[in-house]
Amino acid sequence: MNSLSGDAFATHLAGVFEHTDWIAGATHASGPFASVDALHEAMMAVVRAADEATVLALLRAHPELGGREARTGAMTAASTGEQGRLGFAGLAKDEQAMLEDLNARYRDRFGFPCIIALKLHRNRASVFAEHRRRLVRDRATEIAACLDQIAVITRGRLDGVVSDARDGRSA
Known part of the structure; x- marks a missing residue:
């Protein structure tokens, strides 16, 4: 996963969050990721940092x-x-x-x-x-x-x- 370009990374992880593909794209810049746990924590950090309208x-x-x-x-x-x-x-x-x-x-x-x-x-x-x-x-x-x-x-x-x-x- 760490070797993927930003676009490829976002495309590959697009289905992880329900109809919310932007999360994967926003997470890429936080890499490289030491583990799947670290990748997931980074993705959830993107979600938790979002404003209320985006979370809703x-x-x-x-x-x-x-x-x-x-x-x-x-x-x-x-x-x-x-x-x-x-x-x-x-x-x-x-x-x-x-x-x-x-x-x-x-x-x-x-x-x-x-x-x-x-x-x-x-x-x-x-x-x-x-x-x-x-x-x-x-x-x-x-x-x-x-x-x-x-x-x-x-x-x-x-x-x-x-x-x-x-x-x-x-x-």
Whole structure:
């Protein structure tokens, strides 16, 4: 990764953050990176240094859990895989109605989707409980929580991109 030009670096890491490719480009200047951990920390430092409007745009770039994007196949491959592991694309009617309610209440309260690192959950019931728990927080706490969840999500995605690069596969 360290040997890539700025444009190649940004292109290779473009999918790590959901529809927010500029983060990879802004991180390149911080290199070289001693490890994948160092690269991820630099990427998250770019996010945490961004102004509020930019952070909100990042949060809003994420799909809702089991939302319209999931039902219509309009999510990124990474999000499709993450939500697919727990079956969010094919929920039963009662679960879909409950999730739509949770998503709407959360978006109305905070102005962005509830971002949950699904890899930290064994089943949908755990995700639903987390979604409900986070609905009562204040906005600043929830923005910070979403950034923490994005850190977990992107670390996993970055591992995949770096692994593919080591194996000679393109991103």
